[in-house]
Amino acid sequence: MRLELIENLLVANRGEIALRVFRTCRDSGIGTVAVYSDADAGSPHVVAADAAVRLPGSAPADTYLRGDLIVKAATEAGADAVHPGYGFLSENAAFARAVLDAGLTWVGPGPEAIETMGSKVESKRRMAEAGVPVLPELDPDRVTEADLPVLVKASAGGGGRGMRIVRSLDGLAEAVEGAGAEAASAFGDPTVFCERYLETGRHIEVQVLADTHGTVWAVGERECSIQRRHQKVVEEAPSPLVDPAMRERLFTAARQAASAIGYVGAGTVEFLATADGEFFFLEMNTRLQVEHPVTECVTGLDLVALQLSVAEGAPLPPEPPQWTGHAIEVRLYAEDPTAGWRPQSGTLHAFAVPGVAAEFAVPARYGLRLDSGVTGGSVVGVHYDPMLAKVIAWGPDRAATARTLASALARARIHGVVTNRDLLVNVLRHPAFLAGETDTAFLGRHGLDTLAAPLAGERAVRLSALAAALAEAAHNRASATVLGGLPAGWRNVPSAPQRKAYAAGGAEYEVRYRHTRSGLRAEGHPEVALVAAHPDRVVLEVAGVRRTFDVGRYPGLVAVDSPLGPVSLTPLPRFTDPDAAVAAGSLLAPMPGTVVRVAVSAGDRVRAGEPLLWLEAMKMEHRIAAPADGVVTDLPVTAGQQVEQGAVLAVVSGSEERE
């Protein structure tokens, strides 16, 4: 057997997955080539690669979706193989073909397998033929009341995009149209189909790996039931639902699915399972999955190394390895679960997870793994998926693993961007989760009021605000150009305490304090004594118990971390510059984005709730509606215009003013 050893691998992707593949390359002695958009020019994956090639522009369509440019980059940088990662072009048969046509090794299944599985309609047919259980497809035109609810899905879809749940027949047409439009924009293929929607199911998937010599492994299952907007949030292996008998049936079905299409490489066969162990084929992902680390942890395999090995033509051992322990992965997203999961952007000033035992690799023993595409200082932009990192815990059993992961997340320093961290911790500590009751309706059933509640309670926020003020005072003293050595806020004739104010969670926290001869005197905190105050760390004694607060100070943000919970505070300025004030009735951009469409003109009379314009950000359209009846008195934006967060999009004045 002659192997075509890979010498130099281009990863046609960005962020953590590019770094994940590079890690294996480095361990195997394979050279690395990155591609990067303008927005990613300073990203860690670019820095980590041996060579990097620019893809001009920032929008995915101009950059990471430009197969032609990527193949050219591979040729120019001397790469002999291309790994697509996940997302972007990973399931694009034309790209796979272009890579192969350029004489490069394609790390993935053949284009035909991608094509077959890429069409949900076609794949379901093939799977049914192969004896894999499937949900029957419904014709959108013939859906009746009895079929409801139904799921409209993009045939070429993935990751929840181009997907709609329809619960009433009159919403069906709009859903089909919307899903089609979204699919067309995201995948370049507007085809959609319908199937019965299981309100509460469990998402169970099987990792398969097949070589070119006929060996097909079902490596293990993962459960990824906890999802928001059809995107996975928490993933684990093994699944708490699956017993050995069900596992046997699942693995058999997965192997049948892979074998039926002559699959080669790593792939995932996804099933929707019911609580009593019945399951249906959903789709097959013909690539590495985001959640592959949980399988790696429990099996000890390096799935990327195996992908490369298979691509080089090497055979797999006859049987996959046994499992050890339990692994749980969470996806840390820059998003605000309490604001409709709205993606967040901005500078991630600090990013550190305590106790990480390995990055992009299986820890030597039970512990934490971090696969992160960001570091402190990274800018989270509007162009790409808002996932910051995956944090994976591997432990002897499910409960211990969940505890390790929850604790690490709660203690992580994540400054500058709102994330779903609190939600993840609440899920991992939720009794229902710990009892293994994790179906796809988990978030809806337990409610965001509970699950997205901040880890830091009211008392923690108040103490954190005090710590923030004292850290700020220490900074002010340390950086003072004159009289820096004198006691903070010293007065020979005291009249008023020092005052600092912060906003957090819609409330204002005013801190009033004085450093007296007998120590700190902070209004509303009679039980608090100051042990030490530094610009980045404050130690308080609260009712006899010492608490340490780590304080990160950034423009417009003070982030306080303590075992009481992370708190983000917005310092309120002492003075407001009148020029900075905004006219009443102004509608501000909720995030940076592009104005895609404007429905009104200046002078138009509008009704409350009437859409004025649409803003596209993070691949989603955000409708900006009139807050009240009135007249559009100012409309400073036009379609196609890029706007910053907080920019005035339109001003609507009350109609009575005009009459």
Place this chain on the structure above:
Amino acid sequence: MSTLKSTLDTTGPEYAAYREAMLAKLDELEAEHAKAVAGGGEKYTARHRERGKLLVRERIELLLDEDAPFLELSPLAGWGSDFRVGASVVTGIGVVSGVECMIIGNDPTVRGGASNPWTTRKIFRAADIALENRLPVINLVESGGADLPTQKEIFIPGGRLFRDLTRLSAAGIPTVALVFGNSTAGGAYVPGMSDYVVMIEERSKVFLGGPPLVKMATGEESDDEALGGAAMHARVSGLADYLARDEPDALRLGRRIVARLNWRKHGPAPAPATEPRYDPEELLGVVPEGLKVPFDPREVLARVVDGSEFDEFKPEYGNSLVTGWARVHGYPVGVLANARGILFSEESQKAAQFIQLANQTDTPLLFLHNTTGYMVGRDYEQGGIIKHGAMMINAVSNSKVPHLSVLIGASYGAGHYGMCGRAYDPRFLFAWPSAKSAVMGPQQLAGVLSIVARAAAESRGQPFDEAADTAMREAVEAQVEAESLPMFLSGRLYDDGVIDPRDTRTVLGLCLSAIHNNPVRGAQFDGTGFGVFRM
């Protein structure tokens, strides 16, 4: 480098008694300071707030850099007079946009912020400090002008107020006026003479004559806004450089003005500082109650100077006066401190020599007063105590380095002069609550009067009324005692404030830093004059 070794017994009954006495005096002081802070009292404070206005100290707090120190000056001005403690104005040194500034703010809750004779003296003192130490001046103006019933005492000397402002400007020291309310008649010249003027929309009123006066003078019908409104001054007369939206906005603009002064201190920067090795808290128990027992000023220095490090000069000679070198908050100082009260010829000559040495090396001087005066008696007069005392007073008078005086104990007689009393223009002079200052001690003064009276009676051959003499002695003793106490003297602006002994290091550090806005230079030792005279 020599480190002071304290021998203070902080566990003994004396320490406890002294400490208790000092704490009692500090309580009294705090009560008097509270009167100044209370301004015009609850009624007028409430009325002021109802108008949506900030109190003067609230204005100052917002003007200052966050967490920066502020040294209020002459807070007891007017104490013991018919006027409110504080004299309806707040003055002090604070940091604004990283610049040490002299802040002068009228307190409009006290008779509308009108100036009485103590107000003007307090503002003059502030202007002197600003000029000597090169501190930009920020006036927070809201004053009804002169307190008319006392006009005879303030009208003629009060002209200095405006003269000082423009002389500061001429000396390269910027002046800023933030006008919060009325600044009319003579008061109009505060913004008028300032380099930068901020007025507040619908709040500031600046005119020479209001509508009634104009009507009387010329018959013209007018209103406040047309005569002196902020918008008019910003857009028409040009008297206002900036138009603020409200009080905080005016303070914001004031901070921006100072930020753009591009201020540079002309004196050398301080060296890194270490805290004293001994706890300043113990200063409370150093000074004996009643000042009858001498105490070692090294116990004070050990709790004030950097690292408690003190290199004593001439320790074996004239040791009733301690002289030596130290640093406070990184600034070098030469220290003169009375050790056993009395100044003899040796002490006087040692002081004169030491003051010359400090001038030769441009080192500021710190005087710690605890003196009962120059020694009297035949031997001493014959030994030339007047000549030697004169040498010391000559040296102090003509020394050009900055002087700081702190009255920690007694400061009697010519000793007060030799140790750089108020008349010798120290840059700053503060008193501890334990201090006393007078021409001599109350008992001595009463006794002298008694002896003179007895001698007069004898010479006239009249019988001496012993009972009347006792009553006279008691009355004089009581009066002199009262008039030598720090609050009384502070009320008359004879010091810059009475301070908590534990704050001494902070106050001195702040003053030394302020002083270093100007170059620090001694009398000329440049080859054109004499060398240091060995005495």
